[in-house]
Amino acid sequence: MVTKYLVVLAKRLPTSTPCRNPFSPFANRNLINHVRCISTLREKLTDLTPKVRAFVEESIDLCQPDKIHICDGSEGENNALLKLLQQNSTIKPLPKYENCWLARTNPADVARVESKTFICTDRKEETIPTPKTGVKGALGNWISPKDFDKAIDERFPGSMKGRTMYVVPFSMGPVGSPLSKIGIEITDSAYVAASMRIMTRVGTPVLNQLKKHEEFVECLHSVGTPANGVVDVPSWPCDPERTIILHKPADNLIVSYGSGYGGNSLLGKKCFALRIGSTIAKREGWLAEHMLILGITNPKGEKKYIAAAFPSSCGKTNLAMMTPSLPGYKIECVGDDIAWMRFDSNGVLRAINPENGFFGVAPGTAHNTNPNAMKTIFKNTIFTNVAETSDGGVFWEGLEKELPKNVKITDWLGRAWQLGETKTPAAHPNSRFCSPAGQCPIIDPAWEDPKGVPISAILFGGRRPAGVPLVYEALSWSHGVFVGAAMRSEATAAAEFKGKVIMHDPFAMRPFFGYNFGDYLKHWLSMEEKGQMPKIFHVNWFRKGSDGKFLWPGFGENSRVLDWILRRIDGEECFEETAIGRIPAKGALHVDGMKEKVDLDQLFSLPKDFWMEEVEDIQRYFDNQVGNDLPAKVAKELNELKARVYKM
Ligand code: OXD
Ligand code: MN
Numbered sequence: 001m002v003t004k005y006l007v008v009l010a011k012r013l014p015t016s017t018p019c020r021n022p023f024s025p026f027a028n029r030n031l032i033n034h035v036r037c038i039s040t041l042r043e044k045l046t047d048l049t050p051k052v053r054a055f056v057e058e059s060i061d062l063c064q065p066d067k068i069h070i071c072d073g074s075e076g077e078n079n080a081l082l083k084l085l086q087q088n089s090t091i092k093p094l095p096k097y098e099n100c101w102l103a104r105t106n107p108a109d110v111a112r113v114e115s116k117t118f119i120c121t122d123r124k125e126e127t128i129p130t131p132k133t134g135v136k137g138a139l140g141n142w143i144s145p146k147d148f149d150k151a152i153d154e155r156f157p158g159s160m161k162g163r164t165m166y167v168v169p170f171s172m173g174p175v176g177s178p179l180s181k182i183g184i185e186i187t188d189s190a191y192v193a194a195s196m197r198i199m200t201r202v203g204t205p206v207l208n209q210l211k212k213h214e215e216f217v218e219c220l221h222s223v224g225t226p227a228n229g230v231v232d233v234p235s236w237p238c239d240p241e242r243t244i245i246l247h248k249p250a251d252n253l254i255v256s257y258g259s260g261y262g263g264n265s266l267l268g269k270k271c272f273a274l275r276i277g278s279t280i281a282k283r284e285g286w287l288a289e290h291m292l293i294l295g296i297t298n299p300k301g302e303k304k305y306i307a308a309a310f311p312s313s314c315g316k317t318n319l320a321m322m323t324p325s326l327p328g329y330k331i332e333c334v335g336d337d338i339a340w341m342r343f344d345s346n347g348v349l350r351a352i353n354p355e356n357g358f359f360g361v362a363p364g365t366a367h368n369t370n371p372n373a374m375k376t377i378f379k380n381t382i383f384t385n386v387a388e389t390s391d392g393g394v395f396w397e398g399l400e401k402e403l404p405k406n407v408k409i410t411d412w413l414g415r416a417w418q419l420g421e422t423k424t425p426a427a428h429p430n431s432r433f434c435s436p437a438g439q440c441p442i443i444d445p446a447w448e449d450p451k452g453v454p455i456s457a458i459l460f461g462g463r464r465p466a467g468v469p470l471v472y473e474a475l476s477w478s479h480g481v482f483v484g485a486a487m488r489s490e491a492t493a494a495a496e497f498k499g500k501v502i503m504h505d506p507f508a509m510r511p512f513f514g515y516n517f518g519d520y521l522k523h524w525l526s527m528e529e530k531g532q533m534p535k536i537f538h539v540n541w542f543r544k545g546s547d548g549k550f551l552w553p554g555f556g557e558n559s560r561v562l563d564w565i566l567r568r569i570d571g572e573e574c575f576e577e578t579a580i581g582r583i584p585a586k587g588a589l590h591v592d593g594m595k596e597k598v599d600l601d602q603l604f605s606l607p608k609d610f611w612m613e614e615v616e617d618i619q620r621y622f623d624n625q626v627g628n629d630l631p632a633k634v635a636k637e638l639n640e641l642k643a644r645v646y647k648m
Helices: 006-009 036-044 050-063 075-087 145-155 189-198 205-212 269-282 318-322 371-376 478-487 519-530 555-569 600-604 608-629 632-646
Strands: 015-016 031-035 068-072 091-093 101-104 117-120 164-172 181-187 217-222 246-249 251-255 287-289 291-299 301-309 330-335 339-343 349-353 357-361 380-382 387-391 434-437 453-461 471-473 486-492 502-504 535-539 575-577 582-584
Touching: 015 075, 036 575, 050 068, 050 164, 050 181, 050 205, 050 217, 068 189, 075 091, 075 189, 101 217, 117 145, 145 246, 145 251, 164 205, 164 251, 164 269, 164 519, 181 189, 181 269, 189 357, 189 380, 189 434, 205 330, 246 269, 251 269, 269 519, 287 519, 291 318, 291 453, 291 555, 301 555, 318 330, 318 357, 330 349, 339 486, 357 371, 380 575, 453 478, 471 555, 478 519, 478 535, 519 608, 519 632, 535 555, 608 632
Parallel strands: 068 164, 101 380, 117 246, 181 217, 217 251, 301 453, 453 535
Antiparallel strands: 015 031, 091 101, 164 181, 246 251, 287 339, 291 301, 291 330, 339 349, 349 453, 357 434, 380 434, 471 535, 471 582, 486 502, 575 582
């Protein structure tokens, strides 16, 4: 069989190898005969459909695991995985809660590694726009097919020796929905297998679905072993030096090596649902986006759905689960991170949340910021890199007021930590909870509707301390696409960046584009021909006043902004035109009854010097990063904005 791993297979000879992983079920044996083991392993594969079987067999040949486990998604299997992880000290129980666990990673494996994440296409221009000469492209990384093979060849042969290979069949979206897609993740991490069970729908129903339609995305993952063979943290094997995350859209293939955490290893999330997902979406005429989806019901009982794209750590989970302060409103959550949106036969844009769980940033989550998350995350949850309390619970920045008296805290690195004393954070800023979405008390009744929910508005936003008003409405679909393209935000801890620099993050997708951003923009522009387009808005909860304090309280008070948005969707003339778009007319934003007095003039002020700089920055960004790939319609929108700003 011609395989994509041909290079590797040709070189490999079957060998007898000592078992390297002390936690392997084979650890007490001195020698493992891979050849014999693998032939036994293969007998387990007879139930798989031919394509799945071929993928698993190729992966066995390449990675040479000692054992194979095909995940059925059952409760018993989950308990066994958790037990194994406990034995290996990867997780420990948190007795204060129901079925909750704490994992600590190797401190070198704490976030997505954007610089080591690549898309493989024949031609570079298919993956990234050509930046201006002398400028480093910041819209993704390209790898050639030759280097793609080489990267695998250098890392994967024998990477699972002494380990168990878990085969995780998973569905992104409800199993069987016409909007869903299937993946098979092959991994040597039991932590990944257990987390995938929370984040996606896994197991036998997915394998059965494959019998009807045998199409899936191949996802191969190994935590790897450093080149010198020394595993620094035996409870969290990884190979940070050689970590690499590879995507090959032409083959619907994801290959990830060296990291066991988050988007690097739970391959359904960023790798599949966004990077490969966006390439499938382009081919098939839909949108795969880094967006939460919420349902909002107004006091008259009218319900609408909104999708919103914010960069990582900008409060997507908080907005998706918001407790509205505005009387009579109700929010229900469909998803907090990813939306797949497609037109139905009536031209209505419908969205599903392809995920099954929340992989939320823990710090900042508290009863005052997100009470619904707090009601969601204290059962059946795997916490990673949060701090631990002596009463068997968890702690992170933001929970100070909720800390029981006299408990001792151990930080994410396992060191004693004292509130008000220790200068380093108790929890890693990118520490997470991984919880089943169905546990959310305000999960939307339609969150698993195979048809998806109808989307009435799309929000873009980010952390903009200066110049950008609380909310504005785009003037048209193509202006909205421009607003998405021009999005900027302060850097976050979800990736490897440091400091509070304002980064361009178009559509909150900068780390997640599966193909050339210019083509992505063309695809977005083309959607207008396909059906009724939702209105587009830009929101900014993070503007600061001259005293450096936030001008808007955010959280539940954001319902006031959603109220204005809903009224705009209904066609109410509650707006005023400005150079950048439509903002609430004087008195149109309902601020009555707010606890804090808000300086609306500052919140909506549009300083001319700021906007002159902003348009120049956007121009520079487009020139430097997108060049000739920028669609003319987007360039025109920028020119029109410039002209309006100059006249301000
Ligand atoms: C995430 C991210 O993990 O966006 O959701 O980084
Ligand atoms: Mn995200």
